[in-house]
Amino acid sequence: MELLGKKVLTIVSNDFDDLEFFYPMIRLKEAGCEVTIAAEEANKDYKGKYGLHTKSDVAFKQVDIKSYDGIIIPGGWAPDYLRRLPEVLNFVRYMHDNKKIIGVICHAGWVLSSAGILKDVRMTSTPGIKDDMMYAGALWADEPVVSDGHIISARRPPDLPLYLPELIKALKK
Template sequence: VIPGGYAPDLIRRDDALIGLVREAYGQGKVVAAICHAGWVLASAGILQGRRVTSVSSIKDDLRNAGAEWIDQEVVRDGNLITSRIPIDLPAFCKAIIEALGGQKG
């Protein structure tokens, strides 16, 4: 789970963390991002052709990274789960729990 707020601006500048996100995504593990965390997904280069949501202020960044941005409380596209803002946390957490329930190991 990649947090929102100011943290993504720091995380996206850390090559090791970007590599971790890229590796987890590539292995089919659940990768979840809320609010500004979409910046981390863009920096990891994993958004091409994916459906996502985020805080609306970064939607152009995500579209420029190749994503289809959708304005809804949570979007699940394969192993990628995204959400907009803190008020959407119940739906975001439910989607993560459901996704993890389907994973083995």
């Protein structure tokens, strides 16, 4: 229960990557962390790109971002939609400005790019968005997991077993 008392927000929309959403949520809960699922609508069913479903706990408009120790953004195709929502970008900017944990994997880097927080941040992502990350100012690395202060990034699902220990370590601080 190394994360007892910690609170993390995870955000979803349809077409989130099933593994990149469920694996971190389950692992963080196993460590004692309280995980809240936020989406555009509360108590709505959202479908992952491989067919798994989750129900949101709260709507973005209900989130008090100041009460969270971190935000986790799963990849899939959902980040391309989520990056267009002002509430989501404001969550990311708040977490960045306050040096709270931001975890991203695969295509989730798109959200950080749209939030304008990647200047000189060392990170990774799926290679398919490498150029997007670099154009946003990131120092992109083709590594399974990259930690740069409070931003922890990973490339894709096979990197999850390396990504979660880094997230947990960062949340423990």
